[in-house]
Amino acid sequence: MSIQFKTIRELREMLDEKAISSEELTNETHKLAEDLKELNCFVTMNKDASIEKAKLIDQADKTDSVLSGIPLAQKDLFCTEGLRTTCSSKILSNFIPPYTATAVMKLENAGSITIGKTNMDEFAMGSSNETSYFGNVHNPWKKGYVPGGSSGGSAAAVAAGIVPAATGTDTGGSIRQPAAHCGITGIKPTYGRVSRWGMIAFASSLDQAGPLARSAEDCAILLNEMSGHDSKDTTSLDIESTDLLNSINQPIKGLKIGIVKEFSLGDLDSEVQNRFEDSKKLYETLGAEFVEISLPNISASVPTYYSIAPAECSSNLSRFDGVRFGYRAENTGDLNDLYIKSRSEGFGDEVKRRILIGTYALSAGYYDAYYKKAQQVRRLIKNDFALAFESIDLIMTPTSPGTAFAFGSKGTQNPIELYLEDLFTISSNLAGLPAISIPHGNVNSMPAGLQLIGNFLREDQILNAAHIFQQNSAFHLDKPSMEEF
Amino acid sequence: MAWETVIGIETHVQLSTKTKLFSRASTEFGKSPNTNVNLIDCGLPGVLPSVNKEAFYKAIRFGLAVGAKINQTSIFDRKNYFYADLPKGYQITQMDLPIVLGGTIDIETEEGIKTVNITRAHLEEDAGKSIHDQFDGYSAIDLNRAGTPLLEIVSEPEISNAKEAVAYMKAMHQLVTYLDVSDGNMSQGSLRCDANVSVRKVGDPELGTRTEIKNINSFRFVEKAINFEVKRQIKQLENGETVTQETRLYDSVKDETRPMRSKEFANDYRYFPEPDLLPVVISDKEMQDIKDSFPELAKEKEKRFAKDFGLSEYDAQILASSKIMADFFEQSSKETKNYGLLANWLIGEIGAFLNKDAIEINQSKLTPANLAMLINRIDDQTISGKIGKSIFEEMYASGSSPDEIIESQGLKQISDDGAIEEIISTVIQENPSQVEAYLGGKEKLFGFFVGQVMKLTEGKANPNAVNAILKEKLK
Numbered sequence: 001m002s003i004q005f006k007t008i009r010e011l012r013e014m015l016d017e018k019a020i021s022s023e024e025l026t027n028e029t030h031k032l033a034e035d036l037k038e039l040n041c042f043v044t045m046n047k048d049a050s051i052e053k054a055k056l057i058d059q060a061d062k063t064d065s066v067l068s069g070i071p072l073a074q075k076d077l078f079c080t081e082g083l084r085t086t087c088s089s090k091i092l093s094n095f096i097p098p099y100t101a102t103a104v105m106k107l108e109n110a111g112s113i114t115i116g117k118t119n120m121d122e123f124a125m126g127s128s129n130e131t132s133y134f135g136n137v138h139n140p141w142k143k144g145y146v147p148g149g150s151s152g153g154s155a156a157a158v159a160a161g162i163v164p165a166a167t168g169t170d171t172g173g174s175i176r177q178p179a180a181h182c183g184i185t186g187i188k189p190t191y192g193r194v195s196r197w198g199m200i201a202f203a204s205s206l207d208q209a210g211p212l213a214r215s216a217e218d219c220a221i222l223l224n225e226m227s228g229h230d231s232k233d234t235t236s237l238d239i240e241s242t243d244l245l246n247s248i249n250q251p252i253k254g255l256k257i258g259i260v261k262e263f264s265l266g267d268l269d270s271e272v273q274n275r276f277e278d279s280k281k282l283y284e285t286l287g288a289e290f291v292e293i294s295l296p297n298i299s300a301s302v303p304t305y306y307s308i309a310p311a312e313c314s315s316n317l318s319r320f321d322g323v324r325f326g327y328r329a330e331n332t333g334d335l336n337d338l339y340i341k342s343r344s345e346g347f348g349d350e351v352k353r354r355i356l357i358g359t360y361a362l363s364a365g366y367y368d369a370y371y372k373k374a375q376q377v378r379r380l381i382k383n384d385f386a387l388a389f390e391s392i393d394l395i396m397t398p399t400s401p402g403t404a405f406a407f408g409s410k411g412t413q414n415p416i417e418l419y420l421e422d423l424f425t426i427s428s429n430l431a432g433l434p435a436i437s438i439p440h441g442n443v444n445s446m447p448a449g450l451q452l453i454g455n456f457l458r459e460d461q462i463l464n465a466a467h468i469f470q471q472n473s474a475f476h477l478d479k480p481s482m483e484e485f
Numbered sequence: 486m487a488w489e490t491v492i493g494i495e496t497h498v499q500l501s502t503k504t505k506l507f508s509r510a511s512t513e514f515g516k517s518p519n520t521n522v523n524l525i526d527c528g529l530p531g532v533l534p535s536v537n538k539e540a541f542y543k544a545i546r547f548g549l550a551v552g553a554k555i556n557q558t559s560i561f562d563r564k565n566y567f568y569a570d571l572p573k574g575y576q577i578t579q580m581d582l583p584i585v586l587g588g589t590i591d592i593e594t595e596e597g598i599k600t601v602n603i604t605r606a607h608l609e610e611d612a613g614k615s616i617h618d619q620f621d622g623y624s625a626i627d628l629n630r631a632g633t634p635l636l637e638i639v640s641e642p643e644i645s646n647a648k649e650a651v652a653y654m655k656a657m658h659q660l661v662t663y664l665d666v667s668d669g670n671m672s673q674g675s676l677r678c679d680a681n682v683s684v685r686k687v688g689d690p691e692l693g694t695r696t697e698i699k700n701i702n703s704f705r706f707v708e709k710a711i712n713f714e715v716k717r718q719i720k721q722l723e724n725g726e727t728v729t730q731e732t733r734l735y736d737s738v739k740d741e742t743r744p745m746r747s748k749e750f751a752n753d754y755r756y757f758p759e760p761d762l763l764p765v766v767i768s769d770k771e772m773q774d775i776k777d778s779f780p781e782l783a784k785e786k787e788k789r790f791a792k793d794f795g796l797s798e799y800d801a802q803i804l805a806s807s808k809i810m811a812d813f814f815e816q817s818s819k820e821t822k823n824y825g826l827l828a829n830w831l832i833g834e835i836g837a838f839l840n841k842d843a844i845e846i847n848q849s850k851l852t853p854a855n856l857a858m859l860i861n862r863i864d865d866q867t868i869s870g871k872i873g874k875s876i877f878e879e880m881y882a883s884g885s886s887p888d889e890i891i892e893s894q895g896l897k898q899i900s901d902d903g904a905i906e907e908i909i910s911t912v913i914q915e916n917p918s919q920v921e922a923y924l925g926g927k928e929k930l931f932g933f934f935v936g937q938v939m940k941l942t943e944g945k946a947n948p949n950a951v952n953a954i955l956k957e958k959l960k
Contacts, residue, residue: 079531092530099524101531200530204760233533234763312760315565318574319528323626335569335624362565362755371757 003028005161005479008070008218015069020318022069022113026054029071029115032162038485039138041147041156043076044084045116050087053113066221068111073166076117077124078104078209079198083114087200088132091320091327091346094436101198102233103167103209103226103247110225118152118166123317124202126150126409127421131350136407139182141446143484145404148178148421154212155182159480165213165222169199171206172305173399176437179212180399180449183439183478185466186212187219188425190457191432192237194223195230201316203309204235206429215476216438216466220244223459239457247460248467255465258392262298263424271443275418276398279440279450279469283396286468291392293317300377300429302419306362307374308430313351314358318417320346347373353415382431389455394462397424399437399449424451434459438466439475447478488689488722491695492650492680493642496657497635499611499669499675500543505632506610507534507577512634514673518627526632528572540634541767543666544584544608545775550664550782551603551823554587557744557767558866559608561759566752570613570626578637581862582764583607590640590660592652601653602641612637628676636666643954649710651704654678662808663782670845677702682714684722693718694728698735698742709910710735714742786811794824797914803832809845813853820857823864830860836873836883850884867891868898872944900947905938905954908946912937913958923956923959931955 001023003011014020018030030047050071057069074080077087079097086092099106108114123132129137129152137152138143140160147156151168155178158166168175170188179186187210194209199205211222224245229238252378259280265273279292322328322342329341347355361370388395401423411418428435433456437449450469454462505512508525522536535558548555562580585606591598615633617624638657644650658676662669663907683695696718698710712733718728733742779790783805790801790811803812810831817827830848835856839846859880868891879890891897899905912934913920923930938951 015651023545077531087530095530097529097531099529196531197533198531201761227665234535235533235761244730293785311757315563315575315755315757318567319530319563319572320571321567321574323527324527336567339567359755362757364753364755367755367757 004032006164007163008066008141008221009215011070011164012066016063022054022057023051024193025069025112026050026071026115029163030327033116034397035159036160036162036485038154039140039160040135041119041137041160041162042073042116042247043086043088043134045254045293046080046083046114049083050113050115054192055216057111057113058380059441062111065110065227066481067107070112071273072107072112072116072161072222073118073154073163074104075120075151075154075166075168075199077169078167079200080104080114080117083117085117085200087123088120088134088267089347089351090133092200092340093133093327095326097198099198100264101229102195103199103364105198106228107222112225115163118151118157118447120178121152121174122351122461123149123313124150124169124171124207125313125350125354127173127177129153129178129406131348138485139404139446140480140482140485141183141404144407145279145446146181146407148181148404149162149257150174150178151186151212152178154238155179155184155186156184158184158212160482160485163481165211167209167222167226167421168212169202169207169209170425171202171208171309171428172429173422175210175212175255176399176425176435176451177421179437180439180451181404181447183435183447183468183475183480184212184214185216185219185438185476186210187216187223187436187459187463188428188434189223189227189459190237190434192235193434193457193459194237195228195233197221197230201312203312204316205312206305208429216463216470217245217248220248220463220467223463225279237435237457242460244460244463250463250464250468251287252283252465252468254396255283255288256392257283257288257290257465258293258388258395259290260298260395260397261294262296263397265398268398269443272398272402272448275441275443275448276450280396282469282473283465286472288465293350293388293392293395295381295388295427297377297380297384298427301381301430302423302449304315304374304381304430305422305426306357306419307370308356308378310358311361311371311374312358314355314362317351322346330363344443350415379429385427385431385433394455394458394465395453397451397453399451403443403446403448424482428453432456434462436462436466438469440469440473441475442478488684488719489687490646491683491685491692492644492711492713494640494644494647494650494653495679495683496638496640496654497677497679498547498638498657498661500540500634500636500666501668501675502537502539502543502634504537504539506537506634507539508632510632513929514670516629518625518629521824522631526572526628528574534577534759536765537634537764540608541584541765542771542775544606544636545659545767546664547606547638547666547774548585548588549776549779549931550660551585551588551590553606554586555772556582556584556586557769557772558582558762558764559584560817561608561762562756563759565755568612568615570615570628570631572613572628572631576610576612577759577762578609579607585638590653590656592649592656594649594652599649604639604641606636609635609637615761616758631777647708647715650680650711651708654704654707659783659806659808661922665778665780671702671704674702678707679709680707680714682711682718683728684718686700693722694730696730696742697732699732699745702736706735706737709737709740710742711910713740717742721859731856738877751832783808789836790814794818794828796828797823800832804828807845809847812916813846813851813856816853817857817860820854821860821864823860825856826864827860828877830856830877834877850882851881852884853881855884855886862887862891866898866900866947868896869944869948872896872898896945898947899942899945900950902950902954905950908938909934909951909954909958912941920959931959934959
């Protein structure tokens with residue numbers, strides 16, 4: 001029985017009915033990953049340990065958790081004890097952490113099985129997975145096309161049906177944009193819902209972990225487990241946990257959905273517009289109401305983001321210095337030489353570019369003009385959202401201005417071109433709001449994503465709206481043919 | 486031409502918390518290199534700091550003691566620079582919103598009490614230690630100290646000379662030890678300072694160009710370093726040269742200051758708010774708890790010592806000037822009644838020994854119980870004061886109790902009149918010519934007879950008894 005393209009729900013049934021054992025499922029998953037090696041969605045496999053764990057789960061025969069015995073893939077920026085964690089960077093290509101990230105730990109404690117670590121843009125910096133030290137990831141829908149990024153390996157592994165779900169992280173769209181480009185569902189939670197302990201930081205005030213899966217329901221299952229206050233992360237929110245599965249499948253009659261006036265969708269590809277209009281109509285037939293809203297400062301999102309995120313990254317990445325762990329250059333002279341050579345050889349171009357931008361934005365004489373100003377604008381953007389959410393329940397936008405593109409076709413001459421991929425996703429990171437991307441049909445035979453942004457801590461509302469959409473459409477059930485692989 | 490000196494001091498006080506500022510690793514001094522280190526302290530990827538509130542309580546206690554404003558909401562910032570003993574590539578410190586703002590410290594100068602204003606005091610983590618001279622061709626890094634909480638206390642530039650700077654540091658030392666904010670151990674680096682020194686012509690309203698002498702860790706060096714630096718600056722200015730604003734190091738061996746390599750201070754630290762930590766908020770209840778548990782300070786202790794133990798003002802002041810000494814006195818006082826004798830011993834004999842070895846009493850082998858026992862043996866005339874001193878030397882060297890020493894060396898004082906009479910008779914018989922001379926009016930010879938008795942008894946005869954019996958016998 002093939003396990004490819006199965007959802008968590010479906011695998012759960014197979015396991016419960018003993019149609020397959022967890023060990024068989026894990027072996028099949030590894031076989032599938034091996035057969036589809038060309039996708040390059042994994043950096044490191046966790047073969048022996050995952051099979052060992054599957055055996056233990058079969059022996060225990062406990063099915064109290066929906067995730068028990070379910071194989072998952074983890075983005076390679078979550079530290080995993082004893083399992084290499086590279087952030088797809090040369091500088092961490094030999095790093096084996098002595099501890100496990102809280103989000104992964106929670107999923108593993110719920111019985112899930114980590115089958116491997118997924119490819120990504122180096123240190124999560126990129127929107128196409130092309131900055132990885134371990135090479136490009138193919139979009140399962142079309143060979144030679146990007147899966148999006150930075151969680152490109154996770155999105156491709158789920159879209160290719162190798163695993164039912166995977167973890168990702170989202171600093172400016174890194175879960176939602178690859179989910180959109182690969183035709184799957186991905187949610188970035190409210191900042192602070194999931195602990196950042198053990199997640200290798202890109203931009204601390206923006207980073208948030210979340211799941212990518214084949215449905216909103218499966219996303220809810222994973223997010224339920226990943227969420228919760230962690231005393232090791234003081235920025236994680238100390239709130240009572242709610243069962244997100246309980247809050248989906250609610251009627252959406254009267255749901256007020258905001259359409260952002262300032263996102264001039266008329267400038268986008270007409271097919272992107274058509275998909276958006278189709279989805280709007282579907283929601284209308286389900287009883288939702290659309291309201292035009294204004295986010296006056298939203299046009300400043302991209303420059304604001306590209307001041308704050310690189311600034312934080314320039315500091316967060318200082319610890320990769322070749323002294324205590326990771327790559328160290330050979331034949332170095334004094335300490336400065338060790339730093340310069342290790343970092344020059346260890347980091348890729350995009351990471352270096354952002355470290356330079358960030359160092360500049362924080363330097364004496366420029367701090368007020370860039371970093372401080374950006375924080376002030378960020379506050380304005382946050383306020384814009386807060387005001388808008390007084391009269392609406394959620395906001396709907398396309399996830400991305402376009403669909404997946406061919407390797408090397410964007411950003412090679414002008415990095416800004418790629419930065420605009422995040423136009424619709426960045427603002428929810430700046431405001432700390434939850435947002436989900438769901439597939440809503442193809443544009444020029446590649447999947448396109450619909451984004452729903454929720455109010456602070458209202459994952460229940462966007463998951464519900466996404467679930468209802470998926471109950472009344474079949475876009476999320478589309479599968480790539482995989483004939484090229 | 487008359488010059489005046491302007492000094493501002495940044496004091497780094499290592500807070501005596503059990504664990505580090507942002508991790509639960511121990512802060513204990515003297516452990517094997519890199520053993521008091523956890524994931525956070527070595528800056529592994531993905532780890533996050535969490536705040537040790539105890540450090541805040543201590544900082545607040547300091548702030549309250551100097552009459553400062555306490556920012557009940559304070560934030561941390563990152564100070565970015567690369568160094569091998571700085572694991573994260575940045576130090577977490579407080580820039581815009583420090584925990585303590587303002588306040589004053591009174592210092593004792595030759596002209597009387599002077600009040601020095603405090604600008605601010607903020608919390609920050611210490612770096613690790615680089616060792617450059619132990620491994621040929623390599624530098625070694627010890628991260629035990631990395632993440633240890635420091636309170637950096639910045640004074641206004643109101644200190645006028647090296648002696649005042651020492652007085653300021655002594656006042657600071659007394660305060661932080663009394664507040665139990667720090668162990669104040671300067672040789673272990675728990676209290677160290679940077680001195681900002683400049684000179685100007687008397688009456689000049691403008692401050693001169695300053696230099697910063699880094700990392701001075703003893704009162705003596707504070708005085709010597711500043712004196713050297715002041716002389717150097719004046720000489721330069723009088724030669725028509727200018728003072729360069731720079732960071733300098735004091736070399737105690739050569740007794741001079743010299744510039745640090747420019748690379749070490751020409752940094753743009755790129756401060757920005759630490760995104761991994763939320764603002765730290767101290768509640769009104771926490772503030773009240775700190776106020777309610779405020780420790781007794783030196784002045785109060787001094788008054789209480791004079792009143793409760795009947796000590797002279799002078800003795801009370803000397804004992805109370807050091808928290809460690811005062812605590813030792815108070816613990817010893819629980820097991821003896823002769824407080825005056827106890828105070829005398831601590832201030833005199835014991836003080837001299839400690840000074841000679843440049844240690845604090847809690848670093849010596851003495852215990853309060855043993856000292857009290859010694860005082861009791863002198864008080865009940867088991868031993869003489871003179872024998873007491875030699876017993877003390879033994880106690881100080883070995884840590885033995887006085888009773889053990891008295892017993893093993895047979896030092897018990899002879900107070901039995903019969904035994905003393907017998908010895909005195911022998912002395913009189915053996916020294917007829919001296920007896921004749923004494924009786925003939927040469928009264929100074931009395932000391933000779935006492936000496937002879939002490940010689941025969943190896944100093945153990947009770948001197949009062951010897952005097953009385955001798956006087957009687959030599960009539």
